[in-house]
Amino acid sequence: MALNTTNPTGTEAWKNLQNHYNAIRETTIQELFQQDDTRVEKFNLQWNDFLLDYSKNNISQNTISLLLELANSIGLKDAISQYFSGEIINKTENRAVLHTALRAKESAVIKADGQNVIPEVYEVKNKIKKFSHEVISGERKGYTGKAFTDIVNIGIGGSDLGPVMAVEALQFYKNHLTTHFVSNVDGDHVNEIIKKLNPETTLFVIVSKTFTTQETLTNSETIKEWFLKSANQEDIAKHFVAVSTNIEKVTEFGINPDNIFPMWDWVGGRFSLWSAVGLSISLAVGFDNYDELLNGAYEMDEHFKSAEFDQNIPVVLALLSVWYNNFFGAESEALIPYTQYLQKLAPYLQQATMESNGKSVGRDGKPVNYQTGTIIWGEPGTNSQHAFFQLIHQGTKIIPTDFIGYIKPLYGNEDHHDKLMSNFFAQTEALLHGKTEAQVQAEFDKQGIPADKAAFLLPFKVFTGNKPTNTILIQKLTPKSLGSLIALYEHKIFVQGVIWNIFSFDQWGVELGKQLANSILDEINTKTVKNHDSSTSFLLNHFLKNK
Ligand code: F6P
Numbered sequence: 001m002a003l004n005t006t007n008p009t010g011t012e013a014w015k016n017l018q019n020h021y022n023a024i025r026e027t028t029i030q031e032l033f034q035q036d037d038t039r040v041e042k043f044n045l046q047w048n049d050f051l052l053d054y055s056k057n058n059i060s061q062n063t064i065s066l067l068l069e070l071a072n073s074i075g076l077k078d079a080i081s082q083y084f085s086g087e088i089i090n091k092t093e094n095r096a097v098l099h100t101a102l103r104a105k106e107s108a109v110i111k112a113d114g115q116n117v118i119p120e121v122y123e124v125k126n127k128i129k130k131f132s133h134e135v136i137s138g139e140r141k142g143y144t145g146k147a148f149t150d151i152v153n154i155g156i157g158g159s160d161l162g163p164v165m166a167v168e169a170l171q172f173y174k175n176h177l178t179t180h181f182v183s184n185v186d187g188d189h190v191n192e193i194i195k196k197l198n199p200e201t202t203l204f205v206i207v208s209k210t211f212t213t214q215e216t217l218t219n220s221e222t223i224k225e226w227f228l229k230s231a232n233q234e235d236i237a238k239h240f241v242a243v244s245t246n247i248e249k250v251t252e253f254g255i256n257p258d259n260i261f262p263m264w265d266w267v268g269g270r271f272s273l274w275s276a277v278g279l280s281i282s283l284a285v286g287f288d289n290y291d292e293l294l295n296g297a298y299e300m301d302e303h304f305k306s307a308e309f310d311q312n313i314p315v316v317l318a319l320l321s322v323w324y325n326n327f328f329g330a331e332s333e334a335l336i337p338y339t340q341y342l343q344k345l346a347p348y349l350q351q352a353t354m355e356s357n358g359k360s361v362g363r364d365g366k367p368v369n370y371q372t373g374t375i376i377w378g379e380p381g382t383n384s385q386h387a388f389f390q391l392i393h394q395g396t397k398i399i400p401t402d403f404i405g406y407i408k409p410l411y412g413n414e415d416h417h418d419k420l421m422s423n424f425f426a427q428t429e430a431l432l433h434g435k436t437e438a439q440v441q442a443e444f445d446k447q448g449i450p451a452d453k454a455a456f457l458l459p460f461k462v463f464t465g466n467k468p469t470n471t472i473l474i475q476k477l478t479p480k481s482l483g484s485l486i487a488l489y490e491h492k493i494f495v496q497g498v499i500w501n502i503f504s505f506d507q508w509g510v511e512l513g514k515q516l517a518n519s520i521l522d523e524i525n526t527k528t529v530k531n532h533d534s535s536t537s538f539l540l541n542h543f544l545k546n547k
Pocket of ligand 1: 156157158159207208209210211212213216269270355507510
């Protein structure tokens with residue numbers, strides 16, 4: 001079986017949505033609230049300790065019905081069952097997409113290529129558990145007999161962004177080990193990390209699904225060279241472990257086969273933190289917390305698989321995103337977590353979303369004639385309020401924004417938390433209502449501002465409001481709720497890709513730059529600039545002359 005190849009714009013549902021959009025485009029969200037003050041009761045979903053309020057959107061019940069009609073006519077139900085059951089839905093790479101199997105229960109039977117993958121998944125999980133315990137407890141030691149104090153994750157893209165985001169997010173649950181991340185091929189990055197390390201007490205986790213990625217191999221070689229300045233070749237076995245599908249290349253690098261944590265080609269890089277790619281998460285917070293992260297994702301998987309579409313948080317968020325992207329012409333979405341712990345969530349979701357859905361060819365092999373992949377960006381609140389919120393409030397662009405907040409703070413500092421959360425609620429309220437001319441004028445009158453000055457200032461101080469937001473309010477930031485949150489966005493991405501009729505699980509677009517970089521590197525090494533466009537030749541010659 002394969003995902004169907006329906007062009008969404010050819011469906012009856014799409015045409016109905018277009019007509020509906022034409023009819024309601026001038027209606028504001030403020031008006032929708034005035035028309036119905038019980039609106040929030042219709043547009044909120046509660047699941048586990050998550051609350052989604054999506055009432056502050058430019059939607060009516062008719063909008064939702066039409067969006068659901070679109071999901072149904074595109075065959076979303078069938079697509080979800082193909083996704084979870086290991087069908088080859090990543091057709092251009094001829095692979096199943098089974099990151100969800102990594103968080104399934106041990107009793108599950110999920111097949112890739114006719115083979116149940118669960119026994120292998122649990123074998124690797126048990127290996128992660130044992131290894132994490134040995135490192136954290138100090139039982140496993142470095143080459144001079146000292147316990148490990150530092151962990152360095154060497155990887156890039158999906159082999160870095162997931163672990164670095166989760167370790168940062170779960171800092172509160174961290175143990176004594178200090179975790180570092182080296183990703184960029186920029187030598188200054190690796191050197192800044194190296195200078196903090198003691199080779200005797202540092203464990204290096206090389207993470208590369210392919211073990212061919214230039215950045216990761218270069219950084220690993222540099223680190224190995226530095227390590228061998230104080231240790232011997234045979235000490236590598238104690239200090240270097242690898243996570244990869246490419247066992248041959250890992251062994252060539254000199255890593256002891258016992259220290260290889262396998263993964264599988266049915267796990268996409270940007271969805272791989274649930275596999276052994278998450279080893280540094282397990283080392284940083286302990287296996288039990290890591291397992292809770294997986295468990296939270298599992299629970300979201302169950303919700304996504306079984307809830308009716310109108311009760312299904314990932315489906316509803318994906319449909320709203322399609323509504324704004326394809327009918328309102330919104331190009332980007334902002335993501336504002338009101339917790340500093342989630343400062344790496346936006347970069348993580350940038351890869352997950354944009355590498356997945358940044359496609360312009362449909363599953364039928366033809367160029368699409370509509371917009372796909374949204375641009376994702378964001379920073380934690382309240383910092384972001386003092387940085388780019390001006391544009392969201394008063395700029396010319398429509399930027400649907402997700403606000404993610406927690407009811408309980410982790411350190412229990414109620415004073416800070418109440419201030420943080422009052423900003424959280426105030427922002428979505430301000431984005432909805434804005435400030436009318438009459439309100440601004442009333443403020444001027446109260447302040448006694450002279451009429452000529454007030455007349456000049458008035459248009460600048462008016463906020464139109466009518467800015468769409470979703471509010472996701474979660475009880476507490478725990479490994480489990482983080483797992484559910486990440487899985488929620490993974491499934492949102494999947495639903496969008498299904499509707500947009502694209503292949504979400506390949507990434508051919510990143511290949512060309514890699515190929516060109518390799519041939520330009522040869523030219524730099526041999527100092528011979530070959531045939532390029534005049535701009536690239538000019539830049540290369542300037543670089544070589546001044547280097
Ligand atoms: O940049 C493309 C990409 O293939 C990502 O999809 C992936 O996460 C990253 O490179 C790293 O790849 P690897 O884990 O094979 O080193």
